[in-house]
Amino acid sequence: METFEVVKVWVVIDSTVNSIPCSDTCTAEELCIALCKKYKIPPLTRTLFALRVKGSNCFLKDNFNVLSGSREYEFRIRFKVPVLAHLITLDEMTYDYYFQQARNDVNSNSVPEIKYPDHKKELLGLGITDMFRAILEEKISLKDAVRNYKNHIPKVILRRHGHFPKKYALETIPTILVHDVNYVKSQYLQQMYTLAPNYLAEEYCDVQWQTGKSVVLVHLHVAPFHEQQPGLRLYNSITREWIHIGTIEEIIYLTRNGDNCLEVSRRGTPLFFKFKSEEELSSFISVCDGYYRLMVKWTFNLSKDDETPSLKDLHRLKCHGPVGTTETYRLEFKGDCYQFNNEQYYSLDHLVKCHQNPEGRIYLKECIPPSEYVQRKGVRIDQAELQEILKDNKSPRCLSTKDIMLYIALLTSGSGTCIYTYAPARTGLYASACCVLPCAGE
Structure with missing residues (x-):
């Protein structure tokens, strides 16, 4: 049987402190979601928020059990939107x-x-x-x-x-x-x-930087939008110089090595740090991971020991969650039919007609292209079908170069906004469109 204990949370837009009963399995992410629902924060911007320990500069990682800490937290926007x-x-x-x-x-x-x-x-x-x-x-x-x-x-x-x-x-x-x-x-x-151009930047003081046999005390600074040294940088207390570690995009993974030690794998030589406490280590990992998911690849956690609970569930279910404020479903073309919600449809018109009832279990309002990270095989689209798909579309389409197959003696023809390239005596074009997700700062 689950036990419930009260956690206090301070919210900027509410003068009354929130006293929230939490179970012994409640995570920081779950508590953030509950607070977002209460204060009408939509799923689209929920990931900008996090819980900070009251009276501290340390934030909780998503999978942290809220009853195992101080039980007094601040609900804050942690990740900066530069524009x-x-x-x-x-x-x-x-x-x-x-x-x-x-x-x-x-x-x-x-x-x-x-x-x-x-x-x-x-x-x-x-x-x-x-x-x-x-x-x-x-x-x-x-x-x-x-x-x-x-x-x-x-x-x-x-x-x-x-x-x-x-x-x-x-x-x-x-x-x-x-x-x-x-x-x-x-x-x-x-x-x-x-x-304050680096508002919301986070600094971790007196971190031990292990370089070979020597150890240097440094200040680690996380500021993805810093003008000269965006991303991660450190201040060497001996040389009194700032060293640019790399951008958020250049981080490959973060690995815990026990006793508050961390390996930062990047494009180049890995770096090794030792933090003063587990709280600071977890806070550092979670800020890097949060920015990475917002700016680079939202379906990936930098540290395998610090997985986001909701993302772990989505991976287990092999699906992705809401993109906006409504539910989103994945649509795949299998070559001879479309697969949607584990059911097959012979055409897009057939699929749409089957889900046009606003009172039905699924009301199909909009189809969204899959992420650029979804691995798909090339799909053959004949010329007539390609015309049908693009005739009402005025926006440009980006074709990934790895998905374009080269034919000898190609012919090109087109009119208006549509151009088709095909081989003589053939009626097909092998290609697949990709949807590029912008970084948080774009």
Whole structure:
């Protein structure tokens, strides 16, 4: 019989602490999914979130049992989306969560790159911008916003400058002519990105770098969008130099070697590190793995000892989960028929007609091409069928070079947006289209 114990989770957009009963098998991923459902975060952006140990900089890996830790966690967006316009188009609720998290970090002086007094004016400007945002979004008066100015001005400014921000707000806010709250939020975040271009980067201090017989203490830095050294880099405490390890895409796998030791296999010589604790080691593995799945290949875990539970289940079931906010099914062409949901159909029209009832078990709304990592044999498509497939399609198609078969004495003909290449006395073209998934930063 399962036992349940309470876990406390702090959420940026909720002033009330969540007390959630969890079973002794509940993982960090399961708890994140439950919180996403509660706060209307869709599956499309759920993987940006993770649980951070309260009072620490360490995050939980997906398969961590939440009852075996501190039982006090923070629900945060862990993975950075470098282009803010992309995030708001994905989901407005996630965008708002990102904004609220960023303003909380700024106000609590939790962004290492933003320092007082170097950025004194900018910090005050961010506070005034947030006050104006509250006036627009919460429909409050200037008088009410100024009365609650301590909720918006960074704490370091309040400590050093007393009531000056209050006076400055009364003089400045009436001169602002913008009335779009999302524009105000975007300007706040853009200014923060200018001050802290590596916001959400993670640093692991006093890590032992094992090079041959010598050991050097280094700081490991994970910042996939760093301008000069994107991905992984380390600071050598002896030479006092930054060394670029490689990009996220260049990581091949991460291997635990016992006693908090880790091998980083990359394109080049592997590196060996020893972390101060299991918590830091797991946090480092999970941030690298998370970015790898978002930017390179979402169906692959870098560490076989730290598998994502939901991904493990999908591999076991030999299927993939939702791509958007609805269920997605895989469609395969077997040469003489189409296979869909373990059933065979002689044509696409037949398949669609069988699933046009919105009240049915499966309502076929949209067909999505398979991932570029799905291994498929070449499929022969005759010219008439190719015309039928492409006649209503105005977008370009990318053909993988390894899937194109070369014929001698090829002829090319076409009109409009369709071009066909075929061999004389033949009616076929061997090819398969591939769908390229963009990196998180594109």
